[in-house]
Amino acid sequence: MDDHHYIDEDEVLFRPIYQTSKSFYVLAAALIAVFLFGAAMYVRQFIFGLGETGMNEPVTWGFYIISFVFFIGISHAGTLISAILRLSKAEWRRPITRMAEVITGIVLMIGGLHPIIDLGRPDRILHIFERGRLQSPLLWDMTSITAYFTASTIYLYLPLIPDIALLRDRGGKFHKLYEILSWGYQGTERQKHVLEKAINILMVMVIPIAISVHTVISWIFSMTLQPGWHSTIFGPYFVVGAIFSGIAALIIVMIVFRKVFHFEDYLKKIHFNYLGTLLLVMSLLWFYFTFAEYLTTFYGHEPSEMRVFLYKFVGGYAPFFWLMVFCNFIVPVVFLSNKKLKTIPGILIASIAVVIGMWLERLIIVVPSLANPRLPFITGIYVPSLTEISLLAAATAAFILGFMGFSKLFPLISIWEIKEGREESVRMVSERLNEYLPSKGHIRKEIV
16 A cells, blocks of 8 residues: 555545555456457458448348447446435445446447447538438437436546545546545535535436437337337337346446455445346346337237347247347346345346346347348348457456446545435435435324
């Protein structure tokens, strides 16, 4: 640890910044190698074109668009979970909001690059700005993601300021950086009031922006007449799926850092119980939307729609479809509705299953519809190439590296919120209880 004499009761939350083990460097080196290999494969694709991928006619979208929808969906873990918990004044939120917000910032950067990777000519992305049409969902998508990323980044940064000021006052490495980023924050009553007001404004703003983002992404599919895509349920279906996968990703991140950095006193079993219950609710909601979507398709029995339907249920993509149902519904319900299985390891298993299942859901949405167009063609075949697999691995490595890098600069748990909770939570909760509970001396007289 750096030579400083500043001692804090939450010292364990500072340790990841000032202490680095050899295993950290080994893991970072391995992840950087994976990322660089993926970058090299992309350079190869850039030189030789999209022929380096498994995409072809009629399957012109593959891993890149699947990962785009998947990563943007995970980003909902930050804004929606954090903002909703702050808005509802749930006191148990305090140790988890920072991690949720970091997830949003990292995966938005990763997911937002995938449509560019999907282009054989990346420079053509500029055409959206030069010749964008209001009738195009792609223009809506670019606008909503840009607004979402901007709002989420500010929403991550503002609650960081008090903790950056603490790091500045401790001295040691990155002191100049912390001095700049803290904006002269000293914790005065006026500064606290202004900061709280700014956070509250952003908190309300990011919720509709986050919902609009995945709704607009769903419209890229549902605004077409492609079998399996043209559905009015896609908007809410995508939003529910995004929150579902976001909660699962947040739980995995929390469990990993709890174990690695010994945050057991901050991330307690009750936090995982609450999030596990929320994950179970979202699993049931996901199943409801999935059932409603396929029931209406089957009931209509339109030939081109049924071709896609059967391709998913009993055809070439049946193994992926039923594995998706198993991961997204069977596993969460079994582990999260049983008290004996609803332990931290059990919740971790359910969360990993959901992340896998939600990636498979994106695969099930994208490929079968493209492989079975309305035209009388034979069913298309899509097999991802090494280039696509490498770039998916590189994106995953970038996500982990992003979190590791953040943990070396800033606290993963909001220290000032923990302190505030210790000092004010009991009083605040008591005041709220007194607002809606009957007073002790009140006696209602009934006339019989």
